[in-house]
Amino acid sequence: MATDPGIFDYTQRDYDALLVSLLDTAALKLPEWTDRSENDLGRLLLELFAQVGDVLLYYQDRIANEAFLATAVERRSVIDLLGLIGYALSTPAPAAVELTVTARNDTVAPLVVRPAARFATEAAPGRPPTEFSYLPVPPVPLSVPRDGSGGTVTATLTCVNAQQIADETLGTATGDAGQGFRLAQHPVLLPRDPDSQEYLAVEVDAGGGFERWQRRGTLLRSRSADPHYVVRIDAEDNAELVFGDATYGRVPPAGATVRATYLIGGGQRGNVGAGTVTVAKSGVNSPVTVVNRLAASGGAERESIEHARALAPYVFRSGQRAVTATDYAALTENVPGVTRAIAVSPSWNHVDVYVVDSAGAAPTDRLRAQVLTQLSERAMVTTLVSVRQPVFVRIDLAVTVGVEPTYYRDDVRSRVRDALGALFDVERIEFGQSFYLSKIYEAVESRAGVAYAQVTTFAGVRSDPPGEQVDPAAAAAGLIQLQPREFPTAGLLQVKAEGGLA
Template sequence: MTTKPRPRIDYTSLDYESLRAALLGLARERLPEWTDHSPNDLGVALVELFAAMGDALFYYLDRVAGESYLETAQERRSVVNLLRLIGYELRPPQPAYADLTLLFHKDAAGQVQIAKGAGFATTAKATGTPVVFRYLRPSLTLDVGALPLTTVDGKQHRVFAPLPVVQVDQLVTGEVLGSSDGSPRQRLPLARKPLIDGTLEIAVMQPFQKIWRRVDTLLDSAGTDEHYAVRRDENDVAWIEFGDGVRGKPPARGRNNLIASYAVGGGARGNVPARTITDVSPAIPQLDRVFNEAPGTGGAASEAVADAVQRAPRQYRSMGRAVTAADFEAHARSFGVAKARARALGNRVELWIAPAGGGYPNDLLKDDLRAYLDGKRMLTTLLDLRDPVYVPVALAAKVEVEPYFYRNEVRARVKEAIRALWSFDNVDFADTLYVSKVYEAIESIEGVAGVTVTHFGVAGGPNNAGGALKFGYGEIPLSTGFADQDLEVTGGKSDVL
């Protein structure tokens, strides 16, 4: 019995051209009498159809395989689902925080109430589109006559500060999620996004309205517990998940009996400049002015996939607890602060934090972070939240421009390159800055013939001859680039003809 030779298979033939060539090669071996391999041959047309089908099939198989691993996944949906397997949720957009100063009339008297949900906003002139902030804590009653009398901008006012507010795009009350059919594992989406954590309230009519409790996971809930969990999809839409009768109680059957109230907002647009939050709605009696002494901070977009892939395994190793300094740093970043640095001293943990956009964390952000970490730290651990220490960096340099380039254009590109080199997003606590990076950034600019850094050091300090600036545990280098007088540009052409 004659055994046919096994076909040689090239497992790298995955695209149309290689599949077509492989199929025609096999045809030459098995069907030597078929000699017409021109494009107008019917057999060649069939081969090309199968090659096209194989090309598409192998593409989808490659995508399925790639989306199954964190290192190779490209779609945000795949990363969300993979990280959920280890209990990690991508951080949603974070709202900005601000502290307001309220200036009441100097002769103000009596009590004034600041209601929960009171709105404050920037002007269109200051930020283009007004950015709204709201007071989300319980209603506050002030005895304005007892407030200290202080001179602000040359006028006397009764001053109250700080009033913590959060950037909120919209307050949603009484939104009907839908009707419960009594079945297990019901999932319903919120109509608006992004949800601000800590503001969601789910009420179930059974038959009277009752507020259910939010939990991180239903795995620890009993079948009678009136709990729900929140899961966000790849588009930052929040989904409300109810139990199955074994882990968490499903809502009773009813028409339009699932009601949600919450706030939406977040993103870097809330990091507004100082003294731009000046509008009040509704009006507060006897209030003359309101403003934010410091910029809004903490506003950030959704967590980037690349950051989550790096951060999730480290947080998974902590098993949801904060024990080591690295655990506190990982949980603080997961909460939403941009930078965190922790140091353990006995049973006390010092945690320096910096909000997104730079600046200093306000009391509201600290309180929320402390409450978040309280459920993760050991009972005997004392947590000390600290503000970052920004250390200004001073630079001076001489730049020589090539003959056929305009000096002012090169000057502008040099200043922009150095401003970006050590911007807030590119530095961290206890960082080390090297003068070689300044040379590298400037020399890579087209039109630069040469550069000499004449000063490199901490502002107000001597020149660092060693070429490296090292910063302390709670310090972040702060560089705004070159001042005009510190950048000398020679050579090149003048912009004036």
């Protein structure tokens, strides 16, 4: 006798759909069961099965989603997926700042700034100081002669928003293949180049003194005797050093001591303004005054899932080689501290790369050097690469808003300013972007408490040539159109509120 296969719809994957399907199946299989009220024990059992099915199917969907880069939401899944194509998410990047240190010339003893000297901003209530360290390579002191003749002497040095952890003992090797050692502190700072020896120094002492080992992006190219290791960063920014297996990379001998010197810190909080780094905390042998005449820049948070998801396919397709303009831009944005980049070829063998750092500013000399290093190793032979700053276009806005009678003016004014500021989030804007007046109205009028809005100033002003306006006629008609090498920044953002509660 043939058996009815049932009426399950396998596209029904939530509690309500599962319960309806179970009730329909019960009506077919058990026609004598007619009491479908919520007080019935049979109905209770079906509801329990539907609840269990809903939970199981939810986790089944989550597991399936985490297997694909486009749908994965957990950082550890993205790390594992991108590891398959040799792409590692970048760690935070430290901001760099140029400091001017001034001391009295009242002695013949030189002014000495030692490696790892620390400088900081002034502390304020609710705002701890931001520290910068002097970390020269090689680590030798900076000495400025003095002759005691009066006046002052000055020194200029570059410091980074990072703290150095020196000679941390990680443990003792067991002689096992693939042994790993975790660094005690985080977030660890690492250059984007996986073969770079900057920021992190690992040494192994097997009884004859400490030997410096080399970081590699993979051990698959290492020979059995090569003193190589790789670094793995997990979703919580913990760093683990992994050594070889005697086939790919050397195994540290049993009993050997492993130690590391590394940097921690970084992030956007290091992008402090000019004139704010004024405290010498340690590492200077005499009283000094210190100041940064330019703002710090280059500090960036760890790479986000969204950034990696968008950028990794371009880097993979380029094969780590810079050929097209898209390759140059993608590889440049792969450098920690770079937020936006565009490449332009003025001639057949010359490429100009325009760079904006994580603070939405022009690249520092240090960041330019990092970008050039990244590109010079990947560009075609005979190609000349230049790293340039874009023409910044300041967008000036003045808005008058009417406030609803039941809202406070100051609250609405603050919300409108936040809405205008969000339009210039460096993660959201692009080179050559168009600004439409209608979008300004849309952003302002979407804020709670705004009854009406009137934009009284809408203008773009170029940094080069200084003060030149961007097509005033088009701006008056409601459009500011930037050129491909121009980058927008927030200028005057003025909000006047009328009405509402005081």
